[in-house]
Amino acid sequence: MSVLRAQATIDLAAVRANVAELGSRTSAAVMAVVKADAYGHGLLPVARAAVEGGATWLGTALLSEGLALRAAGITEPRVLSWLLDPADEWARAVGADIDVSVSAPWALAAAVAGACEAGRSARVHLKVDCGLGRAGCMPDRWEELVAAALAAQSDGAVAVVGLWSHLAYADDPHHPTTDSQLDVFRQAVKVAEAAGVTPEVRHLANSAATLTRPDTHFDLVRPGLAVYGLSPVPEIATPAGLGLRPVMTLAARLALVKRVPAGQGVSYFHRYTTERETTLALVPLGYADGVPRHATNAGPVLAAGKRRTVAGAVCMDQFVLDIGDDAAAAGDEVLLFGPGDDGEPGAQDWAVACGTVSYEIVTRIGPRVPRVVRDLPVRTP
Ligand SMILES: *Cc1c(COP(=O)(O)O)cnc(C)c1O
Numbered sequence: 001m002s003v004l005r006a007q008a009t010i011d012l013a014a015v016r017a018n019v020a021e022l023g024s025r026t027s028a029a030v031m032a033v034v035k036a037d038a039y040g041h042g043l044l045p046v047a048r049a050a051v052e053g054g055a056t057w058l059g060t061a062l063l064s065e066g067l068a069l070r071a072a073g074i075t076e077p078r079v080l081s082w083l084l085d086p087a088d089e090w091a092r093a094v095g096a097d098i099d100v101s102v103s104a105p106w107a108l109a110a111a112v113a114g115a116c117e118a119g120r121s122a123r124v125h126l127k128v129d130c131g132l133g134r135a136g137c138m139p140d141r142w143e144e145l146v147a148a149a150l151a152a153q154s155d156g157a158v159a160v161v162g163l164w165s166h167l168a169y170a171d172d173p174h175h176p177t178t179d180s181q182l183d184v185f186r187q188a189v190k191v192a193e194a195a196g197v198t199p200e201v202r203h204l205a206n207s208a209a210t211l212t213r214p215d216t217h218f219d220l221v222r223p224g225l226a227v228y229g230l231s232p233v234p235e236i237a238t239p240a241g242l243g244l245r246p247v248m249t250l251a252a253r254l255a256l257v258k259r260v261p262a263g264q265g266v267s268y269f270h271r272y273t274t275e276r277e278t279t280l281a282l283v284p285l286g287y288a289d290g291v292p293r294h295a296t297n298a299g300p301v302l303a304a305g306k307r308r309t310v311a312g313a314v315c316m317d318q319f320v321l322d323i324g325d326d327a328a329a330a331g332d333e334v335l336l337f338g339p340g341d342d343g344e345p346g347a348q349d350w351a352v353a354c355g356t357v358s359y360e361i362v363t364r365i366g367p368r369v370p371r372v373v374r375d376l377p378v379r380t381p
Pocket residue numbers: 033035082166205206207208222223224225226232
């Protein structure tokens with residue numbers, strides 16, 4: 001396969017298969033989380049493939065992301081956008097049939113105002129903070145928020161269609177915090193239902209909980225990372241071990257290959273020095289493209305048939321590999337990460353090398369790297 005200077009190939013068959021795999025593990029409906037440009041994979045192709053794989057819901061953080069789905073003609077799945085602020089266009093959300101999250105009285109008022117302006121009721125998911133300490137209504141204010149929402153519902157301004165929350169430690173399946181969060185969530189659901197809420201969906205589980213904690217599934221699961229074929233529990237299982245296939249392959253063409261003598265300092269500040277005469281290969285990707293500067297002397301790359309390690313500092317547009325006496329030429333393809341079919345590293349290997357999570361590796365691949373959609377049948381091992 002010939003590649004551009006650099007490209008991220010996006011395997012849509014893998015998206016479909018991953019969503020189908022997640023759906024096969026639960027009786028709950030599946031919301032594919034496609035925030036942040038589908039974790040850097042490209043919003044619209046991924047959203048369509050996720051729906052083809054069986055997702056009946058799509059989730060985004062920003063309203064603009066939800067609106068982009070509707071504007072592209074993705075009208076069938078339900079869409080929930082959960083990170084709106086008071087200045088957001090709540091009426092547009094209602095008009096575009098996008099469900100919104102409500103964690104506080106001001107958000108309920110914004111939903112009501114948006115509904116009035118749009119001339120239809122707003123579909124709201126009331127969010128309780130069951131222990132993450134991020135979005136959501138604190139449990140001591142929950143009854144009050146539920147009562148206000150029910151009053152707005154009886155006026156026809158809103159429909160309370162969801163009750164939801166989010167986990168703090170799902171990537172550690174046996175963490176006691178998950179059990180205590182589950183207790184708080186169940187109690188909040190009980191309180192809301194006793195007050196008269198009849199939710200379409202109660203939902204709590206992200207990817208890790210979808211894969212490891214069936215007791216968190218309720219009516220709807222919200223996987224993000226697993227849709228992209230990456231393991232949300234890397235200490236416990238690889239993507240393959242979870243029946244998932246990584247969706248993104250990041251490749252580049254070498255921009256220069258040259259022989260250098262022993263003792264050659266490499267890249268800014270000479271943070272790498274050649275030990276003997278050797279061949280250096282220049283990869284035209286840098287931190288402006290989302291290759292972390294923390295990958296300096298650490299990031300793994302498949303080049304000239306072997307795994308190499310970034311030599312010296314990652315620069316804005318480029319970094320260097322020391323390929324010893326192996327043969328390579330300008331224009332040869334190298335792989336930074338992918339599903340591993342050719343022995344290339346995974347996004348998780350980059351995460352470990354850079355002291356981060358695979359979420360950050362894929363989402364930060366920048367707009368200068370074209371996403372090239374590939375839609376082939378899933379490889380069977
Ligand atoms: C991002 C996000 C998800 C998906 O999380 P993953 O760990 O990627 O599965 C689910 N719910 C909420 C509220 C999120 O912000």
